[in-house]
Amino acid sequence: MDHSYIKIDNTSLLTAFALMAIAMLISYIEKTKLEKDFFVGALRCFVQLMIVGYILKAIFDANKWYWVALTLVIMICVAGFEAIRREKKKGRYTFPIFTAAIAAGTISVMTITMVFVLKIESWYNPQYIIPMMGMLIGNAMNGASLLINRLHSEIKSNRDKIETKLSLGATPKMAVGDHVRESIRAAMIPAINYLMVIGLVTLPGMMTGQIIAGADPADSVRYQVVIMYMITASTSITIFISAILAYKGFFNKNLQLRDEML
Amino acid sequence: MKQKIDFQNIKHKKTMKNSDGEDVKKTVLDEISFTIDEGDVFAVMGPSGSGKTSLLRLLNRLEDPMHGNILIDGKNILQYPVVELRRKVGLVFQIPYMFEGSVLDNLLYGPNLAGEKPEDKKKQVMELLPWFGFKEDMLGRDPDRLSVGEKHRVNILRTLMNDPDVIMLDEPTSSLDPGSARNILELVKDINQKKNKTIVLVTHIPEHARMVSNKALILIDGKIVEKGTVEEVFDNPGASIARNFLEGKTDIGNGQE
Numbered sequence: 073m074d075h076s077y078i079k080i081d082n083t084s085l086l087t088a089f090a091l092m093a094i095a096m097l098i099s100y101i102e103k104t105k106l107e108k109d110f111f112v113g114a115l116r117c118f119v120q121l122m123i124v125g126y127i128l129k130a131i132f133d134a135n136k137w138y139w140v141a142l143t144l145v146i147m148i149c150v151a152g153f154e155a156i157r158r159e160k161k162k163g164r165y166t167f168p169i170f171t172a173a174i175a176a177g178t179i180s181v182m183t184i185t186m187v188f189v190l191k192i193e194s195w196y197n198p199q200y201i202i203p204m205m206g207m208l209i210g211n212a213m214n215g216a217s218l219l220i221n222r223l224h225s226e227i228k229s230n231r232d233k234i235e236t237k238l239s240l241g242a243t244p245k246m247a248v249g250d251h252v253r254e255s256i257r258a259a260m261i262p263a264i265n266y267l268m269v270i271g272l273v274t275l276p277g278m279m280t281g282q283i284i285a286g287a288d289p290a291d292s293v294r295y296q297v298v299i300m301y302m303i304t305a306s307t308s309i310t311i312f313i314s315a316i317l318a319y320k321g322f323f324n325k326n327l328q329l330r331d332e333m334l
Numbered sequence: 335m336k337q338k339i340d341f342q343n344i345k346h347k348k349t350m351k352n353s354d355g356e357d358v359k360k361t362v363l364d365e366i367s368f369t370i371d372e373g374d375v376f377a378v379m380g381p382s383g384s385g386k387t388s389l390l391r392l393l394n395r396l397e398d399p400m401h402g403n404i405l406i407d408g409k410n411i412l413q414y415p416v417v418e419l420r421r422k423v424g425l426v427f428q429i430p431y432m433f434e435g436s437v438l439d440n441l442l443y444g445p446n447l448a449g450e451k452p453e454d455k456k457k458q459v460m461e462l463l464p465w466f467g468f469k470e471d472m473l474g475r476d477p478d479r480l481s482v483g484e485k486h487r488v489n490i491l492r493t494l495m496n497d498p499d500v501i502m503l504d505e506p507t508s509s510l511d512p513g514s515a516r517n518i519l520e521l522v523k524d525i526n527q528k529k530n531k532t533i534v535l536v537t538h539i540p541e542h543a544r545m546v547s548n549k550a551l552i553l554i555d556g557k558i559v560e561k562g563t564v565e566e567v568f569d570n571p572g573a574s575i576a577r578n579f580l581e582g583k584t585d586i587g588n589g590q591e
C-alpha cells in the first residue's frame with residue numbers, strides 16, 4: 073500500500089492562509105467588522121495547532137508512559153472545566169463531578185477498546201491513545217455540557233413541582249427523576265443524530281485524515297466505525313454519571329432545594 | 335406525633351436581587367411566635383407578600399429559619415427525620431401542580447413513596463371521592479385537563495392520602511368563585527372534624543377564616559399584628575393595622591413597605 077502523501081511546507085501553509093484573506097475581504101466589503109476576529113482566529117488556530125504538533129511529536133519521540141498519562145490528565149481537566157464554563161451557578165463539587173464523569177466515560181471505553189478491539193500491548197503507545205482519547209474527551213465534554221445546561225433549566229423551571237413532590241415525602245432522587253431522565257435524553261440526542269447521518273452528510277475528520285495519509289479507505293472506515301461506537305459509549309457513560317451526581321448539587325442535606333443554585 | 339406546634343421567635347430572611355442586580359437579604363418573617371393546638375383550625379391571614387407561604391414552608395421544612403425554633407410536641411422539628419415530618423405535617427401548595435400520569439397516579443404518589451399497598455389505598459380513595467365531590471370516572475382522567483377547582487380538590491386529597499396529622503392549606507380557595515370556595519371550606523371543616531386533622535389555613539380573605547377557623551393570626555410585612563381566638567381577632571382587633579386589614583382597607587399587594 074502507498075503510504076506517501078504530499079507534505080505541506082511553510083510556503084504552502086502561507087498560501088493556504090490566503091484563503092483566510094478571502095474571508096476577511098468579504099467581511100470588509102460587507103462591513104461586518106469581523107476582519108480582526110478572522111485574523112486573530114486564523115493566527116490562534118495556526119499557533120495552537122503548531123504548539124500541539126510539537127508537543128505531540130516530543131511525546132511520541134519520548135514514548136514514556138508518564139508523559140502520555142500527564143497529557144491525558146490535562147486534556148480531561150481542561151474538558152471538565154470547559155464543560156461547565158458557561159454555568160453561572162457552580163457548586164463546590166461541580167468541577168470534580170464533571171471531570172470525574174468525563175474521565176470515567178472515556179478511560180473505561182478506551183481501555184475496553186485497547187484490550188479487546190485493537191489488542192494493543194503497550195497502553196501508552198501514544199499513536200493510538202492520544203488521538204482517540206482526544207476524540208472521546210471532546211465528545212464527552214459536549215455531552216456533559218449539554219447535560220448540565222439542560223438539568224439546570226429543567227430543575228429551575230420545575231422547582232414548584234419538585235417541591236410539591238418533596239413535601240409529599242419524596243427524596244430528591246424521586247422528586248427530580250423525570251427531569252434527570254429528560255436531561256439525559258436531551259444530551260444524548262446529538263450523539264445519536266451524528267450516528268445516523270455519518271457518511272451521508274459528514275465525513276469524519278479522522279477518516280478523511282487517514283485517507284489523505286494514504287490509508288485504504290476500507291480500513292479507515294473500519295476505524296471510523298469503531299471510533300463512532302467508542303464515542304457513543306463514552307459520551308453516554310459520561311452523561312449518565314454526570315446526571316446522577318450533578319442533581320444532588322441542587323439539594324442540601326436536609327432534602328431542600330438550594331435557592332442559590334437556581 | 336400529637337401535633338402541638340410551637341413557633342418560637344422565628345426570624346427568616348430571603349436573598350433577592352436589588353435593582354442593581356446585587357444580592358440583598360430581605361426579612362420575610364420577624365419575631366414570629368404562636369402556638370397551634372391539636373384539633374385547631376388555625377387561620378393565617380395577611381395581604382399578598384406578607385409571608386404566609388414562607389411560614390408554611392418552614393413547618394414543612396422546605397426551608398429552615400435563620401433564627402428561632404419550631405417545636406412539635408416540645409421537640410425541635412430539626413430533630414425529626416425530614417421525610418417523616420413532611421408526611422406528618424402535609425402541605426397543600428397554593429398552586430396545584432399536577433404530576434404525570436392519571437388523577438389516581440397523583441393521589442397515590444405519596445402512599446407509593448412510602449411503599450403502601452396500592453389496593454388498600456385505592457379503596458381509601460374510593461371512599462373519599464364522594465366527599466370531594468368526585469365520581470369514580472375522575473380517577474382515570476388526565477390531571478392537566480381538570481378545572482381549577484377540581485385541581486384544588488385533587489391537590490388536597492393528594493396530601494390527605496399521606497394520612498398526615500396536620501394539613502396546611504395555602505389559599506385553597508384562590509381563583510375560585512364564591513360557591514366553589516365555600517365547598518372547599520366545607521371540606522376543610524369536614525377534614526378537621528371527621529378525620530381529626532389539625533388544619534392550618536392560609537388565606538387573604540378574612541371572611542373565609544371566620545367561616546372555619548377557631549384561632550387566627552394576622553401577618554403584615556412578616557410580623558404578627560394580631561393573634562388569638564377568632565373572636566378575639568375579629569371582634570376586638572387591637573392594632574389599627576389589623577383592623578384595616580380585616581375591613582379590607584389594606585389592598586392586596588400593599589403589604590410591602
Ligand SMILES: Nc1ncnc2c1ncn2[C@@H]1O[C@H](COP(=O)(O)OP(=O)(O)OP(=O)(O)O)[C@@H](O)[C@H]1O
Pocket residue numbers: 331348349350362380381382383384385386387388389428538
Ligand atoms: N424564593 C424567594 N426568593 C426571594 N424572595 C422570596 C422568595 N419567595 C418569596 N419571597 C418574598 O418573600 C415575601 C413573602 O412571600 P410569601 O410567598 O411568603 O408571601 P404570601 O404571604 O404567601 O403572599 P401571597 O398571598 O401572594 O401568596 C415576598 O416579599 C416575596 O417576594
Ligand SMILES: [Mg+2]
Pocket residue numbers: 386387388428504
Ligand atoms: Mg403565598
